[in-house]
Amino acid sequence: MAYDEALAARVRNVLPETGDLRERKMMGALCFMIGGHMCCGVTGDALMVRVGHDGYDAALDEHHVRPMEMSGGRKPRGFVLVGPAGVETEDELIQWIARGRRFVSTLSAK
Secondary structure, three states: OOEOHHHHHHHHHHOOOOOOEEEEEEOOEEEEEEOOEEEEEEEEOEEEEEOHHHHHHHHHOOOOEEEOOOOOOOOOOOEEEEOHHHHOOHHHHHHHHHHHHHHHOOOOOO
8 A cells, every 4th residue: 555645744844853763664654763663654644653552542532543454454552543634734743743752752762
């Protein structure tokens, strides 16, 4: 599956440039890695956000959010997809990316 280039550009504009920020194409998605861990990404027209196990249920309770589903139907707990309507505004995009950054900041760098 291809990813939305316009959404990827918006994510790039929001993420601050740091020495440990990397982009990586994986499984048809564009992932943004911080300290070697995926923070967020773009798959299709959705924003993929790593919210962690503890933030997963709360994230799913929000509008335009669904579980991330891998091929084969596996739904890894801790990752969600935010549909286009959930990141229409810059503030919405910033808030979702901040959630991913907050979770990744709790992990040791790889």
